[in-house]
Amino acid sequence: MTAASPQGLLARLDTQPRVRSFLTSAVASGRTSHAYLFVGAPGSGKLDAAWALAQALLCERDQAGGCGACDGCVRVARHTHPDVHYFAPESATGYLIGQVRDMLEDVALAPIRARRKVYIVDRAEQLRANTANALLKTLEEPPANVTFILLGTSTDVMLPTIVSRCQCVPFRMLSSRESAEAVARATGVDLARCRMAVSVAGSPSRAVEFLKSAERQEARRAMLRAVDALARADEADILLGARDLMGAIKAPLADVKSTQQAVLEQNADYLSRGALKQLEDRNKRELSARERSGIMEALASVRSLLRDVLMSLEDASDAIVNEDARDIVERLARATSTPGVVAALDAVERTERRIARNVTPQLAIEVMLFDIRKALACL
DSSP states (O other): TTTOOSSOOOGTTTTTTHHHHHHHHHHHHTTOEEEEHHHHTTTSSSHHHHHHHHHHHHOTTOTTTTSSSSSSHHHHHOOTTTEEEOOOOOOOOBBBBBHHHHHHHTTTTSSSSSEEEEEEEESSSGHHHHHHHHHHHHHSSOOOTTTEEEEEEEGSSSSSHHHHTTTEEEEOOOHHHHHHHHHHHHOOHHHHHHHHHHHHHHHHHHHHHHHHHHHHHHHHHHHHHHHTTTOOOOOHHHHHHHHHHHHHHHTTTHHHHHHHHHHHHHTTTTTHHHHHHHHHHHHHHHHHHHHHHHHHHHHHHHHHHOOOOOOTTOOOOGGOSSSGGHHHHHHHHHHHHHHHHHHHHHHHHHHHHHHHHOOOOHHHHHHHHHHHHHTTOOO
């Protein structure tokens, strides 16, 4: 979303009108819960809604849905507000106990800029027994100025003790067409391009941001070019290609680093040394998370392309999402077979698992490109 928008993020949750109405009413009445559990399938907009609720809670003008224009709203929209903390699992097996301890230590501290603090806990189903137990008491009796927003796919895969301490908010699954139409309304971009953006970014809000980022779009194009060139590439070409891909994936981080540095400089005069250290550590975690997100977005680009190749091979060309890369789709389809594309899609999935296990991203992408080349050649 645009930081300078005259609307708050809650007002723009048009794909989840019931959630928008419920949260706006809760903020307006001053009856927000101390802990929410947003439940829904990937791509349903849970994380977008979490940031929207955080903005509404920290709005300096006290507008029910967030004004979208005050300093607090702008910082939340840019994900740079020091009183909104985002957590995601740092291990392939879930949350580390150290992550939850760090969170709970921070909960005890006063807010830095706002009157309250918000903690967004993504993939909360990966809170296992040892980490969940550390969080339970705080979820039951949090400080008055703290709101937890947990995000999960289903209450069935979460610890009942966690679920019972939160107000559950269900999210409906969006069709790909609904998502693309929402992006088209927000951006004015043609529907075909919006379909591509959703397939890469995963949700309407992320797709809007993707379409606004020249660097992220270039990373996608670089990944598609790398796959297109595999049939003609030797080992050295693939290794160089993986290196260049990592450079393209990291390019959007330059703006993030610049914004982080500006925030540090603005806060340096009135924050303690300990608070500044916390902010610096948080910035490092954010950069790491954004780099991983960029890698996953690049992998989604490959998956989307390979799906289109599969559609072409199965005589369903009207279902192709990457219209701007139809020439690449057709070239790959002429040179491979359905089993080859399926094997290539398996290679992408293996890469995601390797990166989740903290394998060096460039190495994981190198292996993936070699595996895709072998699969598409039907060797």
